[in-house]
Amino acid sequence: MGPSIDYADIQGDILRAYGNRYDRTSYVFVAVGDPEHGQAWLSGLLDKVTTAVPWRGPRPETTLNVAFTHAGLAAVGVAPQTLDSFSTEFRQGMSRRAPKLGDAGDSDPKHWNEGLGTGSAHVLITINAQDELSLQAVLSALRAGLRDAGNLSIAHEEHAQMRGDAREHFGFADGFSQPAIEGVSEDKARGGGVPEANGGWRPLALGEFILGYADEESRVDSQRRLPSAPAGPLGRGGTYMVWRKLHQDVALFRRTLRDAAHLYDAGDEDQLAAKIVGRWRNGTPLVASPTAEQASFDAKAADANDFRYADVDLDGRRCPLGAHIRRANPRDALGFVGRLSFRHRMIRRGMPYGPALDSDAVEDDGKERGLVFVCFNASISRQFESVQRQWLNDGNVFHLGHDTDFLLGGGTASTGKMKVQGAPPFFVSPQGPFVTTRGGEYLFVPSITGLAAVADGVTG
Amino acid sequence: MRTSCATVSRDFAIPAVLAKLPRTHFGRWVIVPSFVKDPTEPKENDLGCSYLLFSSTFDGPLDSYVDELCSQLAPEAERIWGCCIGCPESAGRPGLKAYLLHNQIETGLFFSAYPTTSLETVKESLHTREQTIAFATRTQGMEPAALHKAFLEELRS
């Protein structure tokens, strides 16, 4: 259809789900003191950056990828006119957009972890590793490299690790539902693509996730214009990245579930939990299997996500209208088949951090745990922010008034609730601050060519 | 649901007064400095001066609405439209009313999600709904006797 995909020029972590094979992921935010030292250090890293080219033979022990905040691009000497060509929300940075994202109360940037949201995080190095040994080797090399290069320091680091049962901390299998991309993952189109009127699915245009390629809008444009992208060598083969550290109060969630389940006649705690999320804990979609988890459910199967809402569940009796996954990816639930949702998809690459809470504990143990949420999208405002603002932090589009996502919303003194459709309906409340934002950044992931241009100081 | 255009000679801040007109659902004042000329337009279309647009979505007949506007918003209305050319300075309410009606633009098409509902009904219904939801959430699991009693007391219209 369009031009062929230049995998060698695209960084690997965008299109490849490294979390599946590498169970450790470390995020190191580097602060760059001056452009010369920054560029010299980046030049040294270039040949270590993992591309999207499929591996022939055994996979490497570790992968490494590079992204920049806007402050970071400035710090490494990107030309001013190029800096101005990035999107408004990226230039402002996540902490300045906190009110729009609902990061208030305990999630307010003033409470964020040190180094995040203050403009001092410049370059994000993401390392995936198969085991602790290889991870530490790369981290040591990275730290040594920073020392040797000079005038560089670490603003923040976060170490995430896949849990034994591949679940996030509330106990749910996560991360296996991804957009099906034309030319890349068309085999996942059933369930991962755009639902069509005839019951079929089609994959999404690559340009929804990688800049410099045709997106869904280019399809209907007689001039086949490409979406807006930064100027120069950074305009093709890269994408925007959202990184958010989300603390999870597992004990509070368990207590809330336990207390609410006393009043819930239609099922037990597991059923109620499934109603809140939209999937059973092992990933079985509620709309496909409303009364029981399917032990045989295989999250990795090609048709694992092949389900829709409009034909069997318009009233939300199977999967509640406000369930988390229904909000985050409504598919055809907003009416007009997929036309109101298909431009708001994201590639997600999150990883849990922190030790698991004892399986029968209902009181917090004081340890930090949660999810590092990572997504890739061609437009932060149209994709990530729109979902956050219109679908998670509000309920109007689902005819739920101001009800926010039960898992993510809440803030510090919430009177929020969730309505579980049924006969009779059940109201889950109170909505607690189960999730608190500990920090985040908007980043740009350049292509390999773009990265080389930055390292050479030739960006405009 | 009427629009009126009147000329205005300078910018000014409009106070929040429409709450005093109890038939008003939505209202806006917009200063239109000039019409935007599209590059494909063949001729100049310069307005020559700024215009003040007032648009309101309200219940009931226009005539009495304008009457209310002129009386309930008396000092503010005179101040707002007093900046406009041709607005009578001392003719009082009838003068202001005539002025506004003279400057009215007819609506071609109006769409409302709830066209025949009065503001009072909207507000009362919203309040009832809010109360009912709070009641339903709070009384889950309540024994029938207590539930019955609470309903009769709390959800009286």
Place this chain on the structure above:
Amino acid sequence: MTVVRSPSGPGTAGAADRDVDGQAVALTTFSSVKWWGRVELPLFFAYLRLRRGSLSALRQLSFIHSARWALIRRIPYNGPPQPRRRLRCPHLFFESNFNGGWEEYIDAFSYVLPSGMWGFWGSSYGYPGSLPAGPFKAYIKRNQVVASHYYSAYPEATATMVLAALELAPKVAALHKRAGDMSPEEFATAWKEFLTDFQPWL
């Protein structure tokens, strides 16, 4: 060669805030209309007024409280110093009260109502078509005027909340009337039925 589309979105933060009152958002646009719009628009308005079901998609896009179109053929004259101006072409005035994001609002019209958009703006100079959405949004942005003052009488209520409330309130009243004559057990059953039947409005 490819041309990069311009990024879209409302203007400066301060200006955009004046178009907001709680959950209600205002959009006001003027566009200059070609000669044949003088005939097409009134006909289109009449057609939509008469064929009731024709605005059903608008109703289904449930985030609109109300919207209005007017064809301005002449500017009322109030005497000097107002310059006497004959409008060289008529202007289409559009205003809307809606909920949600500006981008999502325009996207919905682009993707769901392209033929309706043509009916309203097809006769306006510079109308680029409603798909792709990017140029259409840029067109709306160019023709948009920000309010100096915007007011909603029920700012915290969205259109769907209003509609739900209008459905629910009479039903609550009806139940209240009957409840006085019921026993607690009868009422408990009736309440359960009420919640089940009317849960879309709760």
